[in-house]
Amino acid sequence: MNVMTKNWIEIGTIGDIPLRGARHVHSGDKTIAIFRNAHNKIFALEDKCPHGGCPISNGIVHDSSVTCPIHNWVISLETGQALGADEGQILAFPVQIDGDKILLSLGVK
Amino acid sequence: MKQKLVIVGNGMAPGRALEKLFNSAPDQYEVTIFNAENRVNYDRIMLSPVLSGDKAFEDIIIHDDAWYKEHNVTLHKGHKVSNIDRDKKQVTSEGGITADYNKLIIATGSLPFIIPLPGHKLAGVMAYRDLDDVTAMQAAAKAGGAAVVIGGGLLGLEAAAGLKEQGMDVTVIHLMPTLMERQLDPAAGYLLAEELRSRGITVLCEANTKEIVGDGKVEAVHLDNGTVIPASIVVMAVGIRPNSGLAKDAGLEVGRGIVVSDNMQTSDPDIFSLGECAEVGGVCYGLVAPLYQMANVLAANLSGDQDAKFVPQDTPTRLKVTGINLYSAGDFADGDDREEIIFRDAASGVYKRLILQENKIIGVVLYGEASDGPWFSGKLKSQEDISEIRDMLIFGQNAVMGGANVDPLAAVTALPDDAEICGCNGICKGDIVTAINEKGLTSLGEVRAHTKASASCGSCTGLVEQLMTLTLGSSFDANAIQSMCPCTDLGHSEVRRLIKAKEIKSIPQLMQELEWKTSCGCVKCRPALNYYLVADWPGEYVDDYQSRFINERVHANIQKDGTYSVIPRMWGGYTSANELRAIADVVDKFNIPTVKCTGGQRIDMLGIKKQDLPAVWEDLGKAGFVSGHAYAKGLRTVKTCVGTDWCRMGTQDSTGLGIKLEKAMWGSWTPAKLKLAVSGCPRNCSEATCKDIGVICVDSGYDIHFAGAAGLDIKPTVVLGHVDTEEDAIIYILALAQMYREQGHYLERIYKWADRVGIEEVKAQIMDNAQQRQTYYDAFIFSQKFAQVDPWNERVSGLDKHEFNPLATLELEAAQ
Ligand code: SRM
Ligand SMILES: Cc1cc2nc3c(=O)[nH]c(=O)nc-3n(C[C@H](O)[C@H](O)[C@H](O)COP(=O)(O)OP(=O)(O)OC[C@H]3O[C@@H](n4cnc5c(N)ncnc54)[C@H](O)[C@@H]3O)c2cc1C
Ligand code: SF4
Numbered sequence A: 001m002n003v004m005t006k007n008w009i010e011i012g013t014i015g016d017i018p019l020r021g022a023r024h025v026h027s028g029d030k031t032i033a034i035f036r037n038a039h040n041k042i043f044a045l046e047d048k049c050p051h052g053g054c055p056i057s058n059g060i061v062h063d064s065s066v067t068c069p070i071h072n073w074v075i076s077l078e079t080g081q082a083l084g085a086d087e088g089q090i091l092a093f094p095v096q097i098d099g100d101k102i103l104l105s106l107g108v109k
Numbered sequence B: 001m002k003q004k005l006v007i008v009g010n011g012m013a014p015g016r017a018l019e020k021l022f023n024s025a026p027d028q029y030e031v032t033i034f035n036a037e038n039r040v041n042y043d044r045i046m047l048s049p050v051l052s053g054d055k056a057f058e059d060i061i062i063h064d065d066a067w068y069k070e071h072n073v074t075l076h077k078g079h080k081v082s083n084i085d086r087d088k089k090q091v092t093s094e095g096g097i098t099a100d101y102n103k104l105i106i107a108t109g110s111l112p113f114i115i116p117l118p119g120h121k122l123a124g125v126m127a128y129r130d131l132d133d134v135t136a137m138q139a140a141a142k143a144g145g146a147a148v149v150i151g152g153g154l155l156g157l158e159a160a161a162g163l164k165e166q167g168m169d170v171t172v173i174h175l176m177p178t179l180m181e182r183q184l185d186p187a188a189g190y191l192l193a194e195e196l197r198s199r200g201i202t203v204l205c206e207a208n209t210k211e212i213v214g215d216g217k218v219e220a221v222h223l224d225n226g227t228v229i230p231a232s233i234v235v236m237a238v239g240i241r242p243n244s245g246l247a248k249d250a251g252l253e254v255g256r257g258i259v260v261s262d263n264m265q266t267s268d269p270d271i272f273s274l275g276e277c278a279e280v281g282g283v284c285y286g287l288v289a290p291l292y293q294m295a296n297v298l299a300a301n302l303s304g305d306q307d308a309k310f311v312p313q314d315t316p317t318r319l320k321v322t323g324i325n326l327y328s329a330g331d332f333a334d335g336d337d338r339e340e341i342i343f344r345d346a347a348s349g350v351y352k353r354l355i356l357q358e359n360k361i362i363g364v365v366l367y368g369e370a371s372d373g374p375w376f377s378g379k380l381k382s383q384e385d386i387s388e389i390r391d392m393l394i395f396g397q398n399a400v401m402g403g404a405n406v407d408p409l410a411a412v413t414a415l416p417d418d419a420e421i422c423g424c425n426g427i428c429k430g431d432i433v434t435a436i437n438e439k440g441l442t443s444l445g446e447v448r449a450h451t452k453a454s455a456s457c458g459s460c461t462g463l464v465e466q467l468m469t470l471t472l473g474s475s476f477d478a479n480a481i482q483s484m485c486p487c488t489d490l491g492h493s494e495v496r497r498l499i500k501a502k503e504i505k506s507i508p509q510l511m512q513e514l515e516w517k518t519s520c521g522c523v524k525c526r527p528a529l530n531y532y533l534v535a536d537w538p539g540e541y542v543d544d545y546q547s548r549f550i551n552e553r554v555h556a557n558i559q560k561d562g563t564y565s566v567i568p569r570m571w572g573g574y575t576s577a578n579e580l581r582a583i584a585d586v587v588d589k590f591n592i593p594t595v596k597c598t599g600g601q602r603i604d605m606l607g608i609k610k611q612d613l614p615a616v617w618e619d620l621g622k623a624g625f626v627s628g629h630a631y632a633k634g635l636r637t638v639k640t641c642v643g644t645d646w647c648r649m650g651t652q653d654s655t656g657l658g659i660k661l662e663k664a665m666w667g668s669w670t671p672a673k674l675k676l677a678v679s680g681c682p683r684n685c686s687e688a689t690c691k692d693i694g695v696i697c698v699d700s701g702y703d704i705h706f707a708g709a710a711g712l713d714i715k716p717t718v719v720l721g722h723v724d725t726e727e728d729a730i731i732y733i734l735a736l737a738q739m740y741r742e743q744g745h746y747l748e749r750i751y752k753w754a755d756r757v758g759i760e761e762v763k764a765q766i767m768d769n770a771q772q773r774q775t776y777y778d779a780f781i782f783s784q785k786f787a788q789v790d791p792w793n794e795r796v797s798g799l800d801k802h803e804f805n806p807l808a809t810l811e812l813e814a815a816q
């Protein structure tokens, strides 16, 4: 199965992330933002706004997007793509939930 | 000769499989069942009606003793299988009974999960899984007292409702912010919690149990936050674990559950498994619909049909608590390739949400009115394209099937003139239509002013607007009010008025009662709503930090590179050698790259890493500094000049007044930022006449100014009025600030608010109306009781740690 070939790393539990909030994970020189939306869905994106590089884990989470606090770009939590009139994309990583554990794979979605 | 089929476990899943098997292959097997429970197969999902007293055990039996006899089944009641010998093809029970098999089915169900809290072994701590648990709960209820249910999911809530019916005081403790978060979105979860509360059940969300205490038996439950809840029983309903130990001991492949292929075969071709203990395609199931599907597949397989395969599908959820209508199915998370249709009827507590993807329903959440659940769920399963019926879809089957092009105005047109439109004020249709025609009214505001219709609770606003459209034709555009954001048609003023009128005290409540069009708001409305609730219900409303912008969440200003700047308060611009030394030490210790004097008479340290913030604040706090709120929609600075202390022109103690004002007002949240200044004479060295509120000291007292601007707009202040004493200056300014706090739209600076409501109106309320002034002043003082807590100190003490620390730091090898 596809899922099995990915290298899943346990990074914490759902409760570690505030509802409609975000945390971040360091991996070498990369930072990955982990989001939890109002429906308890977990997403992982490169923590770097496609516009100016701001850590988007600082934004406000609504639906399944996050608004960057610096110039209000809206980024899709599912794809990492900028929404609306803006263009740009950041990496999105696969996540899996096991019970309340969050598993992250650094293979790109 | 008949094959020997042995079944371990006599739950709902194998029960169904046997029924199917006896139909398709009546004579193929000789069946022996071992069941740890000392009874026949019964409908486990109906335990809740038994608990509440609506049903007896006899009513929920699926197969009675006669059925086993009729089908020649040997049922060993109360015999738990302890060993499977795969070489000998034999099972043995704890009581020593053995049975040989050709085919074996393991259907051991699940084990309820018991959190290993201190005290979890005390008498009175129980799970909710079988009839024995129900009997124990009923006995406890008879003895009276209180019950705590840990877990606000399906099972926990059914247990809570049942225990309440049995007369106990019940508290539900739930770790997550809303109930049944796996099945319900937050809006529906909120409605459910309110309903349970109205039945007298205490519901505590985001609550974590620390320990269960008692001498030999349960006496109380202690929460992390110090709350103590007395209880004689604790029901843990926090989840289930597939019961796969027996299979594992027998050397079968076990993951989360017993691993089976999509025809229910385990890693041993003669052993099958189904039910909650089985894991198919990596998933374990906990609702009967998929288990019954497994039963069909297994029965087909055992009777020789090798093609039957298990196909995973979603199972709708309903809560079996009398009077609560709730339905959810599919995937109700939102996504940008998804659209939602929301219907909220606040008056009758109805919430419906459909989640669409490419014009197909992929998720349904219904609360309050769930009769269309199966119909929606049918469309979900069939993946039917709904574009044709989209307009009426949310109104359900009757609307879609029944009426072609229902005219929304038809209903109001048909109303007689004496039909009551506004219940609060007793206003009829005729009154409104007459007023519109005779007085030439063209806006909702005017209709409200003249007739009072919809001026109280506001829930008839829609009807009044329809009447206006009916009377005025297309010249009336109900949407002309600038709505707050696309999530609502209401404007800021409407929302603020309704928060007060309906006593709305949380964001989910607001979104439901004001019929928000999205499930969770947006970046425009959420911070605004949070401010309105903070301002209107001091001490009661719990601030929703996730609805604040990052600066207010972490109490520092984010910079373009993601670092932060920190500006401590320097009261009235005053500082000292000690303070300056502390700043110098912090700058050295944390390698802060930039230190700058701000335009607000204080010092800014820029370029601080987020994770260093609490440590920086800790050092600053030791020197007596508190947050300068340089990030807040709240009180920023009070600039002063040197005044009578030093200046040869000074007429009053401008620095003293500035410091008093800053000490009285710091910490208060306002619609937009609020900056003050006090100058000691009309030379105005602290630039008070371009501030939000400014004071110019004169020989005879104090001239209070307000509504200046010196940012995006430049505008001199206007004079609010003159007061003689410093004491009055403070009272008038605090009252003015409160009036602005209660009326301002979010992000509306004081000068824009004053333009909107009228300078004269502000003067009339603050200068001329002593009673109103006192009311505002008192309200400000009251709200400061809760607002004046230094946010830096709170975070140094550990609050919101998660904002500053990474969730994890991954080893590089693992990242490969
Ligand atoms: C630090 C400071 C500049 C300085 O080095 O002097 C400053 C810095 C910023 N100002 Fe300012 N303003 C600063 C004094 C002012 C002043 C002068 C004053 O307060 O006397 C003004 C004009 C008066 C006024 O408020 O209108 C001022 C008018 C603005 C405006 C325009 C506001 C408006 O409604 O017209 C903005 C933009 C906004 O708020 O949307 C702004 C926004 C900002 C922001 C928050 C920009 C942003 O959105 O990130 C800057 C934050 C920098 C940081 O991270 O620290 N800043 N800003 C001053 C901090 C004062 C303090 O001690 O708290
Ligand atoms: C209170 C309650 C309400 C529920 N409400 C709903 C609902 O509304 N909708 C829904 O779809 N589902 C509901 N469920 C879940 C549903 O009841 C279960 O999914 C279903 O009963 C599981 O069936 P099963 O056959 O896999 O296991 P079970 O019914 O749990 O049967 C397993 C049996 O195996 C026995 N056993 C275990 N180990 C051994 C052994 N070694 N030897 C012999 N016997 C053994 C156990 O004693 C048990 O009797 C509810 C469950 C409960 C407890
Ligand atoms: S001009 Fe007036 S306000 Fe300015 S320093 Fe002198 S006395 Fe003070």
Ligand code: FES
Pocket (backbone or CB within 6 Å): A049, A050, A051, A052, A053, A054, A068, A069, A070, A071, A072, A073
């Ligand atoms: S850096 Fe994110 S919007 Fe500009």
